[in-house]
Amino acid sequence: MRFRVLASAPLLALALVSCGSSDSTVSKTPDARTTEPAPVSQSVAPPAPTALPAETPAPDPCAVNLAAPEIARAVSELPRDPRSNQPWNPEPLAGNYNECAPLSVVIVKANSNASNANTRAVMFHLGKFIPTGIPDTYGFNDIDETVSTGDTVALKFTNGVPGLDSVVRFRWNGAGVELIGNTG
Template identity: 65%
Template sequence: MTARRVTGATGALAVVVGLAACGSGDSTVSKTPEASTPAALSPAATPSPTAEAAPPPAPAPTEPPAPDPCAVNLTAPAIAKAVSDLPRDPRSQQGWSPEPIAGNYNECAPLSAVIIRANTNADNPNTRAVLFHLGKYIPSGVPDTFGFNGIDTSQSTGDTIALKYSSGIGLDSVVKFHWNGNGVELIANTPG
């Protein structure tokens, strides 16, 4: 039995001596090879410590985008100019309000229109359509456009405008005008 104790004590002593021989420099971490970096990295490929620490540059101030000339614009100066050139309303003898009550004016359409009303305080002021070709007022050669009070956009295209008269009591009608390449012509008169 004593032989076993000596062997056991000797084995324990060997373990203690073995553990003492392992110092902090013998860890598996220190024996693991470090990752190698290629020696031929160019200076441009190596990020500089100041570039990483610097915040990204502030975005440059941008100007708002220019308005789309082909979008509907009921505040275009061409509308006010055209309205100022119109003869007075024959019923009230008043001028016309430059603020359209309806319209699809744009500078790119072969035919577009705005609906304006007489500049009066009357309950039912006279209305009319003002037609434009590529954003320019068409002063003559246009069929009568008095009395229209809306635009039927479902029947209007780039070269055709569907002007609408709504009486409010079910007697609505639509009249289509078309740009034929040289001028405006009436092409249809249909119930609304």
């Protein structure tokens, strides 16, 4: 048995020599200092967060609204223009229609091709058309905002000559519309 141990000794020594430090796993791993850096991938920005649609605030019922459906309804109820016998155009030339104001007004013109179509003021109390009991409101073509208030409207006739405007003020007196002043 001694022979077998001696005969296997050279084989064991050969095996130990072939597994020297130069064949270790550590020496076959590339040195971290000599490796090229891994390519940096281009980072993709995360998608922008989608904005929630902004809530549209409810329209202010007390703001001037010249597109209010009540205007078109009121204009459709007016008798025809006495001068041209035409109906009135429901698109206001001027106005301060407001459903919260004691008195507001829009100015409309006759639906005519005439160069100087007739105009008239249509008055409202708290947004409701006042069909009767109003002094004559024909011929006005603007509103004087400087003297108009929540219960008073100042209708203006402008003829294009500076300083020669005519202004007539109307007021809601609690029961109806009254003429309260003339300037011009």
